[in-house]
Amino acid sequence: MSERTTTDGVNEAEPLVALRCEAHTYPDGTVGMHDVEFAVHPDEVVALVGGNGSGKSTLLEHLNATLVPDEGELRVTGQAVTNENKAHARREVGFVFQDADTQIVAPTVLDDVLFGLHNYGVPADEAERRAREALATVDASHLEDRIPHYLSGGEKRLVGLAGVLVLEPSVIVLDEPFAGLDPERSRLVADRIRRIDAEGISVVLSTHDLDTAAAIADRVCVMADGGVVSSATPQEVFYDDDLLERANLHPPSTVRIARDAGLETDARPVTETELVALLDEGSAGTDGGAVAHTGTEPTD
Ligand SMILES: Nc1ncnc2c1ncn2[C@@H]1O[C@H](COP(=O)(O)OP(=O)(O)OP(=O)(O)O)[C@@H](O)[C@H]1O
Numbered sequence: 481m482s483e484r485t486t487t488d489g490v491n492e493a494e495p496l497v498a499l500r501c502e503a504h505t506y507p508d509g510t511v512g513m514h515d516v517e518f519a520v521h522p523d524e525v526v527a528l529v530g531g532n533g534s535g536k537s538t539l540l541e542h543l544n545a546t547l548v549p550d551e552g553e554l555r556v557t558g559q560a561v562t563n564e565n566k567a568h569a570r571r572e573v574g575f576v577f578q579d580a581d582t583q584i585v586a587p588t589v590l591d592d593v594l595f596g597l598h599n600y601g602v603p604a605d606e607a608e609r610r611a612r613e614a615l616a617t618v619d620a621s622h623l624e625d626r627i628p629h630y631l632s633g634g635e636k637r638l639v640g641l642a643g644v645l646v647l648e649p650s651v652i653v654l655d656e657p658f659a660g661l662d663p664e665r666s667r668l669v670a671d672r673i674r675r676i677d678a679e680g681i682s683v684v685l686s687t688h689d690l691d692t693a694a695a696i697a698d699r700v701c702v703m704a705d706g707g708v709v710s711s712a713t714p715q716e717v718f719y720d721d722d723l724l725e726r727a728n729l730h731p732p733s734t735v736r737i738a739r740d741a742g743l744e745t746d747a748r749p750v751t752e753t754e755l756v757a758l759l760d761e762g763s764a765g766t767d768g769g770a771v772a773h774t775g776t777e778p779t780d
Pocket residue numbers: 506507508510511512513530531532533534535536537538539
């Protein structure tokens with residue numbers, strides 16, 4: 481996790497993305513989001529959580545100017561984004577859609593990852609090297625000759641991630657990256673997200689999977705009724721029962737296990753590693769203490 485975060489989970493450096501949205505109204509008159517100020521800082525993984533229809537996708541789609549506020553402002557790497565320079569937002573903020581099929585455009589995985597680079601006029605040799613590197617970063621090199629449409633959901637998600645990663649954005653946004661994946665695939669995608677963060681790219685994702693959010697996020701933003709109702713560390717958010725209830729959320733399994741085990745300590749474990757360490761401490765000198773694994777922590 482980031483070492484440069486303050487106690488409320490916010491990195492102090494200049495934000496890479498800063499959004500102020502007084503409201504976003506869809507064409508049918510539905511207000512998808514209102515009164516939101518949201519920033520993405522260098523070197524952080526931010527998880528957006530909240531019930532169905534709370535505004536997560538609406539917020540994410542503002543970060544690369546796919547949607548624009550009725551009233552407000554988007555700044556990306558210090559530049560105000562206007563109708564004339566949306567391309568700057570698209571280039572700096574890579575978006576991985578939940579439905580990977582919407583992003584697949586080419587007959588093979590390698591061609592698919594190359595597509596964006598060709599659009600940017602990157603010479604063929606360099607493009608191929610970068611595409612292969614991006615596929616290797618997400619452990620998908622073995623898929624490069626496959627037909628994208630026939631990949632499994634988890635494989636498509638990794639290829640979509642490589643297709644965005646290859647363009648070297650400052651921030652990667654993922655809408656529900658774990659939806660529809662089995663626990664092993666979720667763990668793999670979570671692991672790759674941490675790897676991308678370690679390479680200096682900030683990540684913002686929305687998810688209903690609070691176990692995985694607890695395992696990988698530096699900061700958690702809770703949305704309810706189209707607004708951000710909290711932005712804080714996983715420890716603060718996931719031990720705040722009133723906040724979770726207001727957002728129709730249940731605490732992650734690590735928190736439930738910690739409580740069941742009577743571990744209401746100031747340490748507030750949220751990751752599996754933190755939980756295991758505390759349970760081990762608690763059981764030192766007793767019978768060794770069996771530990772229930774949540775199965776969500778990414779491997780390094
Ligand atoms: N294209 C659209 N037209 C009209 N209303 C929309 C549109 N997209 C979203 N909304 C509405 O905006 C609100 C926020 O929706 P959004 O999709 O951002 O929520 P979400 O938190 O991502 O939900 P979920 O977890 O179910 O994916 C909801 O009331 C939704 O019905």
